[in-house]
Amino acid sequence: TQLLEQSPQFLSIQEGENLTVYCNSSSVFSSLQWYRQEPGEGPVLLVTVVTGGEVKKLKRLTFQFGDARKDSSLHITAAQPGDTGLYLCAGVQTASKLTFGTGTRLQVTL
């Protein structure tokens, strides 16, 4: 059973559009990380959210951790082709281990 479900699985949009990716669980996490992975490479950390209700901004990317620390969202404003990639959320639940979500594959076209 996958603890972290991401939606949508695939998203194809045009440059300039806005989008939101969701990461949901029935379990509580002490913190949650978001990674982006480009083809042929390993994931790279974008942000860590720790407090329920926390909002973090990274340029055009806005990350939110749910009040109950069971869910998170990533909102991208005015998407650009450079945002293309696989977005992964990862939850910290037990000592020493992250649980990764199923991933959202984003394609941004001109």
Next chain:
Amino acid sequence: NAGVTQTPKFQVLKTGQSMTLQCAQDMNHNSMYWYRQDPGMGLRLIYYSASEGTTDKGEVPNGYNVSRLNKREFSLRLESAAPSQTSVYFCASSLLSLYEQYFGPGTRLTVT
């Protein structure tokens, strides 16, 4: 400063063959991890080493063994490869458990 390096980048094995995937990090990190990535499944933890001298099973350890050779190196061994082990394997490290993880470029393994 190379970060996390993995060898080989690509490998094709026949069912029943064995091989070792190598991973090394030069960031003086304490914790190291092995994941496999399959379409639609995200990343699944195979084994991890919270610190030098310790290893623990992750979510999908069956068919694999690991060795934390020293602080820098963490290898993953497939004793008798099976087609179900066809996947992309990533090694990662972090300063301490649960901190930001730094990933290597991956090894694409095909078992026929």
